Amino acid sequence: EPEVTQTPSHQVTQMGQEVILRCVPISNHLYFYWYRQILGQKVEFLVSFYNNEISEKSEIFDDQFSVERPDGSNFTLKIRSTKLEDSAMYFCASSEGGRGNIQYFGAGTRLSVL
Amino acid sequence: DQQVKQNSPSLSVQEGRISILNCDYTNSMFDYFLWYKKYPAEGPTFLISISSIKDKNEDGRFTVFLNKSAKHLSLHIVPSQPGDSAVYFCAASSPQGGSEKLVFGKGTKLTVNP
Numbered sequence: 008e009p010e011v012t013q014t015p016s017h018q019v020t021q022m023g024q025e026v027i028l029r030c031v032p033i034s035n036h037l038y039f040y041w042y043r044q045i046l047g048q049k050v051e052f053l054v055s056f057y058n059n060e061i062s063e064k065s066e067i068f069d070d071q072f073s074v075e076r077p078d079g080s081n082f083t084l085k086i087r088s089t090k091l092e093d094s095a096m097y098f099c100a101s102s103e104g105g106r107g108n109i110q111y112f113g114a115g116t117r118l119s120v121l
Numbered sequence: 122d123q124q125v126k127q128n129s130p131s132l133s134v135q136e137g138r139i140s141i142l143n144c145d146y147t148n149s150m151f152d153y154f155l156w157y158k159k160y161p162a163e164g165p166t167f168l169i170s171i172s173s174i175k176d177k178n179e180d181g182r183f184t185v186f187l188n189k190s191a192k193h194l195s196l197h198i199v200p201s202q203p204g205d206s207a208v209y210f211c212a213a214s215s216p217q218g219g220s221e222k223l224v225f226g227k228g229t230k231l232t233v234n235p
Binding site: 042055115 | 222224
């Protein structure tokens, strides 16, 4: 069964460093998403991406964050200068269509900012 | 901002019995609801969904009921199996602005005892 894959599974970084989290969405999907879950809290929407541009972003997704689809298969989330409060589980998701379509999630990348 | 609430952090049931997981929402614009389950170290896995034009959707052992007037939905698992032990998330989306984002509840940890 097709699945969303994310790498790395765990990323440790120092505060102020840049990190790139990588995702390979399901191949025929056209919509891509990033969510995060801070320990003990809800899964929160960060950004959605369609047709090579951001279609929606939350207030969490500030100028420190960016997304890119550098080739036909990868979808990345970059955090330019990490803060302690960026420590969370980051989930990538993809769907065939937009609203009303099931979003399929990857296993997540645990980001630890020291 | 708790637009989707799962007020029971945990639920324990005996194998073979019914599990009922509840979810309340405050945003009357939500019109599409999903349940995901999550095992440790994995991403959320889609379970079942329901559109606001229906009040029930069934898939095998899983049934979701939607009560729009009460802004309440529930997931019934019958019969419950030990492999159902996981965290269950309720999620919702709204057509406002064509948004694709899912708004999640905090989750309910279900334990099914053999």
